[in-house]
Amino acid sequence: MTSPTARIRPTVPSPRSLADLAAAFGLAATRPVPAQAQVSAVASDNRVVADGDLFVALPGARAHGADFAADAVRRGAAAVLTDAAGAERLADLDVPVLVADEPRTVLGPVAAWVHREPxxxxxxxxxxxxxxxxxxxxxxxxxxxxxxxxxxxxxxxxxxxxxxxxxxxxxxxxxxxxxxxxxxxxxxxxxxxxxxxxxxxxxxxxxxxxxxxxxxxxxxxxxxxxxxxxxxxxxxxxxxxxxxxxxxxxxxxxxxxxxxxxxxxxxxxxxxxxxxxxxxxxxxxxxxxxxxxxxxxxxxxxxxxxxxxxxxxxxxxxxxxxxxxxxxxxxxxxxxxxxxxxxxxxxxxADGLSARVPGRMEVVAPGDAADPRVVVDFAHNTDALELALAALRPTTPGRLVVVFGATGDRDPGKRGAMGAAAVAGADVVVVTDDDPHDEDAAVVRAAVLAGAREALAAARAAGREVSLVEVAPRADAIRRAVLDAAPGDTVLVAGRGHETIQEVGGVDLELDDRVEARTAVHARAERNTSA
The missing domain is CATH 3.40.1190.10 (Mur-like, catalytic domain)
Known part of the structure; x- marks a missing residue:
């Protein structure tokens, strides 16, 4: 299990009565709620519980949150909110237990109430x-x-x-x-x-x-x-x-x-x-x-x-x-x-809407007489990929190169369509890995390639020449695309944008497309200098 993201919360809590909370939301209690009982925040992850929190134990597909209630109490939880099944598991818990028919549906409103409707x-x-x-x-x-x-x-x-x-x-x-x-x-x-x-x-x-x-x-x-x-x-x-x-x-x-x-x-x-x-x-x-x-x-x-x-x-x-x-x-x-x-x-x-968005049409290298332009974008579905390629085409005097993949364990129906979109919009298509997650990366690439090859046949029949290659892992694909590009070309690295972690087989690997692209641009400069 990955560690939870650090949690921002108020530095000065403003506690609220647990009895008032129960009354406000019509929540039953497994035992009388002490008049002095208070809660100052709400947490549904036992790992981020702090003193005075209400821990909400949600039913889950693999486990019930009630199984983590004892740990939440050790970390300082002052009370627990759960469903009837969870309450049965918490009969011996030393803090008040409130019961809701569907705790997930009241979690947000309860938390808003505790924090006084921020x-x-x-x-x-x-x-x-x-x-x-x-x-x-x-x-x-x-x-x-x-x-x-x-x-x-x-x-x-x-x-x-x-x-x-x-x-x-x-x-x-x-x-x-x-x-x-x-x-x-x-x-x-x-x-x-x-x-x-x-x-x-x-x-x-x-x-x-x-x-x-x-x-x-x-x-x-x-x-x-x-x-x-x-x-x-x-x-x-x-x-x-x-x-x-x-x-x-x-x-x-x-x-x-x-x-x-x-x-x-x-x-x-x-x-x-x-x-x-x-x-x-x-x-x-x-x-x-x-x-x-x-x-x-x-x-x-x-x-x-x-x-x-x-x-x-x-x-x-x-x-x-x-x-x-x-x-x-x-x-x-x-x-x-x-x-x-x-x-x-x-x-x-403010010079218009000039906010720069990390990993959204982010220009890693502007391109010049010796080098291609390199752009990183989050385009991770068919429509976004089509739009990104169409946006870059008018300002690309040379070839438009795209490096992309599809995500494993997610919506397999869009993989072939993404491959076809890449062939329709680019001159050089480099199919690689995105986040395979727990799926075989080669199987994901094969689905993308199948759509790309079908579109490639149609493109060639129409007189368009498109290059299609498969390169993995992703860092190698980015490097190859940048090194092989010519001045005037644009290399679009699509799909992950700002992301810095690639999940492969349940393992988190450091991978930032922008870093890899800059490394490839630097390697290209060194190659040109030594040539």
């Missing part, structure tokens, strides 16, 4: 969608800070509470950890929170206890079907964010049918954003993007509301999908009640 004291922004959650969240946070807010950020890359930064283990923390984090943010003077909200987090009740002031939707495409089963269930999980139980307002990008469906399904007030021409018969969007022009490494664009309000700004990240992410970020802040003039002034002062 989310209600922050301006809260939640972003969901298959691709673009991280980039949009960073841009929202960037804009809020430009407006003078003290921001907190929770997401795939990092968790930031004021000036405290921790790497993230989950896109969205478990419910108890999230509420402790929000309470710590409040203590640190944070007044605006931006979060990535994954479909897993919604389905697994991690964000229960938070109602976002503004929820944003980027897009939806095939991903995580190993968890959700099918696209309809995946869509349904995300759609829950746009209900009064989880948000107050919504901003939805309606560039495709999934966005249009989300806007229609939402049961909270919605503002829509369209960044591409509308198909015939499509409803008009509230905000539209036009006058998109190259601007530095990214694009400048104009946002226009149906009522005539306009705003022009720019994003430093390349590609039409990053224009969509930037537009969504701006409209989410506008939807929170900030006037257009204030947003425009803040963006002008």
């Amino acid at each position: 989310a209600e004291q922050l301006a809260t922004f939640g972003v969901t969608g298959t691709n673009g959650k991280t980039t949009t969240s960073y841009q929202v946070d960037h804009l809020l800070r430009a407006l003078g807010r003290r921001g907190g950020l929770v997401g795939t890359v990092e968790t930031r509470a004021g000036d405290q930064v921790l790497p993230s283990r989950l896109t969205t923390p478990e419910a108890a950890d999230l509420q402790a984090l929000l309470a710590a943010m409040r203590e640190l003077g944070v007044d605006a929170l931006t979060m990535e909200v994954s479909s897993h987090a919604i389905a697994m009740h991690r964000v229960d206890g938070v109602v976002y002031d503004v929820a944003g939707f980027t897009n939806l495409s095939q991903d995580h079907l190993d968890f959700h089963g099918d696209l309809e269930s995946y869509f349904g999980a995300k759609a829950e964010l746009f209900t009064p139980a989880r948000s107050r307002r919504a901003v939805v990008v309606v560039d495709d049918v999934w966005g249009e469906r989300m806007a229609a399904a939402a049961t909270v007030p919605v503002e829509t954003v369209r960044t591409v021409p509308a198909p015939a018969g499509a409803p008009a969007a509230d905000w539209t993007v036009d006058h998109v022009e190259p601007h530095g490494t990214g694009s400048a664009f104009t946002l226009t509301h149906a009522d005539g309000r306009t705003l022009r700004t720019a994003t430093s990240l390349p590609g039409g999908f990053n224009v969509a992410n930037a537009a969504l970020a701006v409209v989410m802040v506008l939807a929170s009640g900030v006037p257009v003039g204030d947003v425009a002034a803040a963006l002008d002062a």
